[in-house]
Amino acid sequence: MEGLSLHYFFSLLMVTIVALEGLAPPYSSTATTTKIFQFNVEWKNVTRLCHSRPLLTVNGEYPGPTIAVHEGDNVLIKVTNRIARNTTIHWHGVRQIRTGWADGPAYITQCPIKGGTSYTYNFTVLNQRGTLFWHAHYSWQRASVCGAFIIYPRMPYPFSAPIHAEVPIILGEWWNVDAEMMASEMMKYGSGPNYSDAYTINGLPGPLYPCSVKDTFTHLVERGKTYLLRIINAALSDELFFAVASHTMAVVEVDATYTKPYTTRAIMVTPGQTTNVLLTADQIPDSSGMFVVSARPYRTSVFPFNNSTTVGFLRYKMTKALKGKSLNTPTNLANDNLPEMENTDFARDFFVRLRSLASTEFPCMVPKQIDKRVITTIGLNLQDCPANKICTGLNNKSFLASMNNQSFVRPSTSLLESYYMKRNTGEYSFDFPEKPPKAFNYTGVDPLKENMNAEFGTKVIELEYGTNLEMVLQDTGFLNVENHPIHVHGHNFFIVGGGFGNYDVEKDPENYNLVDPPERNTVGVPSGGWAAIRLKADNPGAWFVHCHLEEHTSWGLAMAFIVKDGSTESKSLLPPPQDLPSC
Ligand SMILES: *[C@@H]1O[C@H](CO)[C@@H](O)[C@H](O)[C@H]1NC(C)=O
Ligand SMILES: *[C@@H]1O[C@H](CO)[C@@H](O)[C@H](O)[C@H]1NC(C)=O
Ligand SMILES: *[C@@H]1O[C@H](CO)[C@@H](O)[C@H](O)[C@H]1NC(C)=O
Ligand SMILES: *[C@@H]1O[C@H](CO)[C@@H](O)[C@H](O)[C@H]1NC(C)=O
Ligand SMILES: *[C@@H]1O[C@H](CO)[C@@H](O)[C@H](O)[C@H]1NC(C)=O
Ligand SMILES: *[C@@H]1O[C@H](CO)[C@@H](O)[C@H](O)[C@H]1NC(C)=O
Ligand SMILES: *[C@@H]1O[C@H](CO)[C@@H](O)[C@H](O)[C@H]1NC(C)=O
Ligand SMILES: *[C@@H]1O[C@H](CO)[C@@H](O)[C@H](O)[C@H]1NC(C)=O
Ligand SMILES: *[C@@H]1O[C@H](CO)[C@@H](O)[C@H](O)[C@H]1NC(C)=O
Ligand SMILES: [Cu+2]
Numbered sequence: 001m002e003g004l005s006l007h008y009f010f011s012l013l014m015v016t017i018v019a020l021e022g023l024a025p026p027y028s029s030t031a032t033t034t035k036i037f038q039f040n041v042e043w044k045n046v047t048r049l050c051h052s053r054p055l056l057t058v059n060g061e062y063p064g065p066t067i068a069v070h071e072g073d074n075v076l077i078k079v080t081n082r083i084a085r086n087t088t089i090h091w092h093g094v095r096q097i098r099t100g101w102a103d104g105p106a107y108i109t110q111c112p113i114k115g116g117t118s119y120t121y122n123f124t125v126l127n128q129r130g131t132l133f134w135h136a137h138y139s140w141q142r143a144s145v146c147g148a149f150i151i152y153p154r155m156p157y158p159f160s161a162p163i164h165a166e167v168p169i170i171l172g173e174w175w176n177v178d179a180e181m182m183a184s185e186m187m188k189y190g191s192g193p194n195y196s197d198a199y200t201i202n203g204l205p206g207p208l209y210p211c212s213v214k215d216t217f218t219h220l221v222e223r224g225k226t227y228l229l230r231i232i233n234a235a236l237s238d239e240l241f242f243a244v245a246s247h248t249m250a251v252v253e254v255d256a257t258y259t260k261p262y263t264t265r266a267i268m269v270t271p272g273q274t275t276n277v278l279l280t281a282d283q284i285p286d287s288s289g290m291f292v293v294s295a296r297p298y299r300t301s302v303f304p305f306n307n308s309t310t311v312g313f314l315r316y317k318m319t320k321a322l323k324g325k326s327l328n329t330p331t332n333l334a335n336d337n338l339p340e341m342e343n344t345d346f347a348r349d350f351f352v353r354l355r356s357l358a359s360t361e362f363p364c365m366v367p368k369q370i371d372k373r374v375i376t377t378i379g380l381n382l383q384d385c386p387a388n389k390i391c392t393g394l395n396n397k398s399f400l401a402s403m404n405n406q407s408f409v410r411p412s413t414s415l416l417e418s419y420y421m422k423r424n425t426g427e428y429s430f431d432f433p434e435k436p437p438k439a440f441n442y443t444g445v446d447p448l449k450e451n452m453n454a455e456f457g458t459k460v461i462e463l464e465y466g467t468n469l470e471m472v473l474q475d476t477g478f479l480n481v482e483n484h485p486i487h488v489h490g491h492n493f494f495i496v497g498g499g500f501g502n503y504d505v506e507k508d509p510e511n512y513n514l515v516d517p518p519e520r521n522t523v524g525v526p527s528g529g530w531a532a533i534r535l536k537a538d539n540p541g542a543w544f545v546h547c548h549l550e551e552h553t554s555w556g557l558a559m560a561f562i563v564k565d566g567s568t569e570s571k572s573l574l575p576p577p578q579d580l581p582s583c
Helices: 003-022 180-187 344-353 415-420 552-553
Strands: 036-048 053-059 067-070 074-081 089-092 118-126 130-136 146-152 165-174 197-203 220-223 226-233 239-244 248-252 257-264 268-269 274-280 290-298 310-316 372-384 396-404 406-408 454-456 459-463 467-475 484-488 495-501 520-527 530-538 542-545 558-563
Touching: 036 067, 067 074, 067 552, 074 089, 089 118, 118 165, 130 226, 130 274, 146 165, 146 226, 146 467, 165 520, 180 552, 197 290, 197 310, 226 239, 226 268, 257 344, 257 467, 290 344, 344 495, 372 484, 372 552, 396 552, 406 558, 415 542, 415 558, 467 484, 484 530, 495 520, 520 530
Parallel strands: 036 074, 067 146, 165 226, 220 310, 372 467, 406 454, 459 558
Antiparallel strands: 036 053, 074 118, 089 130, 130 146, 165 197, 226 274, 239 268, 239 290, 248 257, 248 274, 290 310, 372 396, 396 406, 467 530, 484 520, 484 542, 495 530, 542 558
8 A cells, every 4th residue: 555655646746747847658657557569560661871672660660669668567569470471579678577488589489470470479567667679589680670668667767857858769770681681691601791781860871871861860959958868779780889969978777777877978889788868958059050969880890891870960949049040951970979989998988887876766686696607708600611511701611609619509499488398309408518618818819710610509508596697708809809799588687897808717706896786688798808797597487698799699699598487386487378479
C-alpha cells in the first residue's frame, strides 16, 4: 500500500510538472500495463545518396518505429515476417528475466521466424529505465531493421535540470547495396566486408554526402531550455564520436542505467551502446540559427572504411532577441567538439571517467566477491584456406575472429531449446576454455605471425544460478589491435577495470573500482588493452556474448553462457511459448 500511495503521489506531482513543461509522455504512472505492438518485417523502396533500393524495414519505417513503455510493463510485440527470408528481432539490453525465449538472437534463443509466419515476443521490463534499442538479430539485417526502445521510469529522473523535450538520435550506416547479400559474399570468400556508403543520424546522411542536403537531421530547440538526447549507436561496424558544436553535454545515463553526470565536449559510443545526455541550448547562434550536430568513426582497425562525417543541425527557434536577419543555410559544417578519428586519448578518458550514479535509490550492485574468473582473448584470426575453397582475405586466407581461439559456430537449432529439452546432439559442448589456451604477448606487434588460425566450435560455459562471474576481455594484436564492443545478453555487467597492454592477474585487480563502476550491457574494450567485467548470473537461460561489430560476430567472435535454473520457480526459466518458431 505504501508503495502504491507513493506512486500516486509522484504521479500527481509529475502531472503538474508535465503540464508546466509540456512533457509527454509522463515520467511515471500508477499501474503497469500490457503494451501491444505489431511489427511487420517488409521491404520498402528507400532513396539515399541518389540510390533507390528496396530496404528491409519494420512497418515501412527507416529507422524503425520507437517502442516506448514504462518500467514494469508487460510488452507483447507480434513480429510478422513478410519477406522471403528468415528474420528475428532482439530487444537489445532488455534483461528478459526468465523470458529468454523472447531475447531474439537466431539459433541462440530461437529458430528464425520464417517468411509468412509470426512470433509474439512476450516479456516484462523489470528494474530498468532509460534508452535501449531493438534490432534484427539475423545475418546483417540490423543494418536497417532497428529502432529506439525507451523505458520511462516510475520515479522522476534524478537530473537537476527540468527536461523540455526528449530527442531520440539513432546513429547508423547506409549501404547502397543489400547488407545481407554483402555478408554472405564476405563469408563465402573469407574476405573483408565492403564498408558503408554513409553514416546517418536518424537515417539521414546530411550535407557532406552526395544528393543529401534534403536528407539532413534537424531539430528545433528553444534558447535556455534543456533537452534529453537519447543517443543510440545502431551502426554495424563503427564506434562513433558524437558532438554538438559549441555546446557541452552531460552524460546522465548509459545502456539504461543512470550515471554520475559527466560533462564532456563529445561522447564515444560503440555499436550496441546507448548514451543519454542533457544538453542546454545556452549559446547565441549566428544568423543561420544553426549549430552542427555530427558523428564520425572512432577508428582503431586498419581495415578500409568510409572516412566521412554525418552532419545534422540544432536549429534555435528565433525569438525576438535572436531575430533580425533571415535564415541562411550554414556554410561552416565543422565541429570543433568532434574528436579526430584516431583520438584514442579521448576514447580512453571517456571510458575511465564514466561512473554509476550509485545513489540510495539506484545503488550500484557490483559483486564485491567473485565465484569464477574467466579470462578470454578477443581478436581476429587469419585462417588457412581449405583445399576446396577460394579465399580472398589477406594472403589468400580467410578472415575469422575468436574468443580464446574458439571461433563460434552457430548450431543448426536454438541452443536454448536444445538445452531446455535436454537434447544435446553433440552440436555444442560445455568446455569453453576459461583462460587463453596459449599464453603469449597478446597485444605485441604481430604476435604469432606464422599461425593465426582459430579452432571452430560451439563451446559454452554453464553457470550455477547466482554465480558472481568476472570476465576479463583481452584484445589481441592478430592483424591489428582494435576496440571491440563486447555485448552480453540477458545481464548487465559492471566494468570494474580496464587498461592498455596485457592484463596482469596479480596487479590489475588491486586497481578495480568496486564502488561505482559503470553498469552496461556493452563494453568497448580498449584497443590493444583489456577490460574486466563482473556480473551476477541470476537469469536462467542461454545468453549470447559477442562483439557488436557485425563482421566480427559473423567471423566467430562470440560464445554463450548457460545459466542454470535456481532453487525455486521464480528463479527458473519459463516454459517456451506455444508459437516459438522451430527449425
Ligand atoms: C520498388 O520499386 C520497384 C521498381 O520501381 C518496384 O518494382 C517494386 O515493386 C517496389 N517495391 C516496393 C516494396 O514498393
Ligand atoms: C505472456 O507470458 C506470460 C508469462 O510470463 C503469460 O502468462 C501470458 O499468457 C503470455 N501472454 C501471451 C499473450 O502469450
Ligand atoms: C563489394 O565490393 C567489391 C569491390 O568493389 C564488389 O566487387 C562487390 O560486388 C561488392 N559486394 C557487394 C555485395 O556489393
Ligand atoms: C564514402 O561514400 C561516399 C558515397 O556515399 C563517397 O562519395 C565517398 O567517396 C566515400 N568515401 C570514402 C573515403 O570511401
Ligand atoms: C580522413 O580524411 C581526412 C580529410 O580528407 C584526412 O585528413 C584523414 O587523414 C583521413 N583519415 C583516415 C583515417 O583515413
Ligand atoms: C593468391 O592467389 C592468386 C591466384 O591463385 C595468386 O596469383 C597470388 O599469387 C596469391 N597470392 C598470395 C599472396 O599468395
Ligand atoms: C609486448 O609487446 C609490446 C610491443 O611489441 C612490448 O612493448 C611489450 O613490452 C611486450 N610485453 C611483454 C610482456 O613482453
Ligand atoms: C588456435 O587453434 C589453432 C587450431 O587448432 C592452432 O593451430 C593455434 O595454434 C591456436 N592458437 C592459439 C593462440 O591458441
Ligand atoms: C530459415 O531458417 C530455417 C531454419 O533454420 C532453415 O531451414 C531455412 O533454410 C532458412 N531459410 C532461408 C530462406 O534462409
Ligand atoms: Cu570486434
